[in-house]
Amino acid sequence: MGGDLDAGWVATIRRRLLAWFATEKRDLPWRADRDPYRILVSEMMLVQTTVAAVVPFFERFVGVFPDFEALAGAEEERVVKAWEGLGYYRRARQLHAAAKAVVAEHGGRMPEDPAAVLALPGVGRYMAGAILSQAFDRPEPILEANSQRVLARLLAWTEDLATTSSKKRLWDAAARLVPPEQAGDFNQAMMELGALICSPRSPRCLFCPVAAECEARRLGIQDQIPRTRPKPAPTAVLEACVVAVREGRVLMVRRSGPGLWAGFWEFPTIHREGGDPAARSFGDPVDLADGVERLTGVRVEVAGQVQSITYGVTRYRVRLDAYAATVGGGRGRRKPLPGKGLSEAAWVDPASFGELTLAAAGRRLVAAIIDEPEAWGLARP
Template sequence: MGPDGDAGWLASVRSRLLAWFEEEKRDLPWRADRDPYRILVSEMMLVQTTVAAVVPFFQRFLREFPDVQALARADEERVLKAWEGLGYYRRARQLHAAAKAVVELHGGRIPDDPTAVRALPGVGRYMAGAILSQAFDRPEPIVEANSRRVLARLLAWNEDVGTAASQERLWDAAARLVPPSGAGEFNQAMMELGALICTPRSPRCMFCPVSQLCEGRRLGIQEQLPKATAKAPPTAVVEACAVVADGPRVLVVRRAGPGLWAGFWEFPTIHREGPDPASRSFGMPVELADGVERLTGVRVQVGDLVKSLNYGVTRYRVRLDAFAGRRAKGKSEVAPGPGMSEVSWVKADSLHALTFSAASRRLIAAVAAAPSAWGVEPS
């Protein structure tokens, strides 16, 4: 057993960390009260995203959906639009599904029962602990990226934190540490310490309220912890899209579901190299003009490459080559092709009203900045 087997050590970590948190905690919008809905929204948004990035999205989302009933009533497209730009859109869909479950199964009130909370869509062990401790002061532990790092250093845990055995050990320590009252404040203090002081590189041990209780620092190995297997590098993918102009309008398609980009609009895009993370291929290589016609029913002429951009999605690193295009002469009717639910000609200055991925929004900005380069005429 490590130091967490000592009741005195546990009490000292709790008291010092809570005193530090009272003085140093950041003023974050989801800390304004103990509303479980606000906590649920913030935790869904904070998955693999920084606090600084989340704050404006959280505020915008709450203006659009101030309570769980408003979110449950909304259609998915509106939810995705409110989430637009934050990424990890599966979380937006899970949050929407969780709101519906709260309304349908719990009368519109997020439950304080651990089993019921964990049964909500998208709510795992960590998120359930965050909601239950912060909203209802239940002594439920949490382990996420920041608190995991703090725990590994406090315990001098020298094993790969990604293994099942390590996960169980750290969760066990977290359960020992969380106090019977003030659990939400303590859990937030653990995360805050990891975010501000016990950082991945060059931890600021001189400013740490529990440095004298840290086994990792005592052994001089704090900067070597936590240990984790290196992630595999992202897989390269190449795609091509056409910004097809017809006067002031451009051609866009909407993805059918299910899938990562279900419900999103995009410029007609084909897969060219590497694995296909978004199922855009037709089973054989096609030219961009042919691909656009298969996706939209519209015959086009593809012109010059105007812009290339790079973006990441799940475990892929994608290069997207964007070409200018124009509608070919002759009759052609829009008709959604494989994987598409809708095709539309939209004025370029109205694209902002539709829901696009971050990469597509970068292309929209490029079109707005230099429409003539894409063959787009003024409205």
């Protein structure tokens, strides 16, 4: 026997990783205690996001919503606003729904039963294992990007990690490795090792506490593992929006739900080419002024292009061309526009931009407007 089927190998991995983690772990705010609420918030935030990026958002979020009751009782708009800037807003809504479920079904306390934890909105097998092991020291395995890379190298697993057989193999290994005690520390040690030492490229094997037990290093193939299929190139999308000014105020629209940016404010935007990740198209080509009038009921006179912003969302790479505009007549509508995803249009004082929930592209455009208001037809404050 060898690897995770060898009791001696398993015991060595456990002992060395726990000793390494005790001295080398990072001081992270959700590690200050075993509060399952803070662990859940951190795990929701860490999905496809780095620890360094999450820390300030985590501290801001738990400062506003310190526990399940506070989060469950909040309006969704406040929750999304507190999450603003982190991306993956579906996670914010799932976290909100999970808090409501914990309060309604479990008296405001995270359940310790694995099935009950898995039943919470947005919680999958990995997140359930992270919560149960870290908060309650239950020996539940985890498998996420960092830990699966560590396991693949330890076992010299050369198959594509996206396959069903790979996932089963590595989940089985994770289940054998997690110890009956200090399970939370061990699981965090696996992730920490992947983040700090066993990196995707050029792993720092000389500093690894389990290098002597690593089969990939023994074979000299650590740089070839893990093997994954290449991601398809993002779909190119072209959008256009207007910054329309009337008496010192700017025309904005708020998107209805459900959807990617439900409840978010944005500058009136239409699609010109490519896919339609936010469903703003009309089904037929329109020029920018006509599109804005269909969305808002306001006729604008489009001036020149002032800004171009490129951003990524899901599987799209979007270029947003922003134009200055003045008002030609009409009034902003305040009733839903069927099929267009807009719930209202309003004239907004630029001083109030910070009160609105905006996607990343909108925040970048707001920064450009505040930095150079004259270019958009606004007076400098």
